[in-house]
Amino acid sequence: MDIKKIQFSYGDKPLIHELSTTIEKGKITTIIGPNGSGKSTLLNLIIKQLKPKEGQIAVDGKSITACSYKDIAKMMAIVHQHNTAPEDLTVERLIAYGRTPYQSFWSSKDEEEEKVVAWALKVTKLEGLAGKPISQLSGGERQRAWIAMALAQKTDILLLDEPTTYLDIFYQLEVLNLVRELNKTYGMTIVMVLHDINQAIQFSHNVIIMKHGKIVYTGNAIEGVTTERLQEVYGIQATIRWCDKNCCPYMVPIAI
Numbered sequence: 001m002d003i004k005k006i007q008f009s010y011g012d013k014p015l016i017h018e019l020s021t022t023i024e025k026g027k028i029t030t031i032i033g034p035n036g037s038g039k040s041t042l043l044n045l046i047i048k049q050l051k052p053k054e055g056q057i058a059v060d061g062k063s064i065t066a067c068s069y070k071d072i073a074k075m076m077a078i079v080h081q082h083n084t085a086p087e088d089l090t091v092e093r094l095i096a097y098g099r100t101p102y103q104s105f106w107s108s109k110d111e112e113e114e115k116v117v118a119w120a121l122k123v124t125k126l127e128g129l130a131g132k133p134i135s136q137l138s139g140g141e142r143q144r145a146w147i148a149m150a151l152a153q154k155t156d157i158l159l160l161d162e163p164t165t166y167l168d169i170f171y172q173l174e175v176l177n178l179v180r181e182l183n184k185t186y187g188m189t190i191v192m193v194l195h196d197i198n199q200a201i202q203f204s205h206n207v208i209i210m211k212h213g214k215i216v217y218t219g220n221a222i223e224g225v226t227t228e229r230l231q232e233v234y235g236i237q238a239t240i241r242w243c244d245k246n247c248c249p250y251m252v253p254i255a256i
């Protein structure tokens with residue numbers, strides 16, 4: 001995916017300034033950066049839920065400006081930070097909404113929909129909860145259900161906005177393991193926003209580091225997170241440690 005010279009403002013206040021980057025196909029890319037730096041805005045621009053004032057976003061050489069919303073929904077799926085569903089909506093019905101881009105006004109549930117929903121339930125390990133209302137799920141199960149709905153869109157690209165927020169450490173790792181599995185097994189290109197820098201290093205091939213609507217760094221996750229950059233972007237003192245050769249480095253925050 002090529003993002004070229006994007007400019008974007010909410011009203012008169014410029015937020016994204018001449019932002020350019022390339023997101024590698026088949027890799028996990030995580031966007032990190034301070035609150036308000038424009039991470040969610042960038043995801044919404046990528047999926048055309050927001051329109052840039054200037055610049056172009058192209059997927060496999062095709063500009064998204066020229067694509068219909070239905071075509072985009074067949075290329076990319078997004079799980080937002082906050083999601084709501086009617087209280088009595090079951091997991092299975094929620095996932096079936098992911099098939100919307102493939103349905104016409106008069107079409108009814110078909111064999112393909114059943115197959116894809118069953119597949120999404122299996123991948124997200126929600127088979128035993130298919131008939132349960134979303135409102136009765138734990139936070140981790142609910143997050144997996146929203147990811148399953150996105151998977152039912154059968155896209156090559158998956159965008160996740162803070163998929164681990166509000167989850168305890170067990171469910172955070174469960175969701176991130178699922179992300180890794182989707183990338184490894186199905187070759188999905190994943191672009192996600194995380195606040196946890198160590199999880200970003202551990203679970204991503206690449207990181208995009210943002211500050212004030214600009215990209216400070218884009219590239220290999222391990223090489224990108226340095227003590228100098230953490231000082232520059234977050235204004236914190238930190239050290240980077242390696243536990244052993246087989247493990248990723250991790251950063252330890254020390255002071256502000």
Ligand SMILES: Nc1ncnc2c1ncn2[C@@H]1O[C@H](COP(=O)(O)OP(=O)(O)OP(=O)(O)O)[C@@H](O)[C@H]1O
Nearest residue numbers: 010011015033034035036037038039040041042193
């Ligand atoms: N719909 C909107 N209308 C006006 N301003 C907005 C809107 N959405 C976001 N903003 C502003 O744009 C800036 C960037 O917001 P954005 O949500 O993209 O940042 P972020 O890096 O994802 O932040 P966070 O880490 O806190 O989720 C913020 O100052 C925010 O207040």
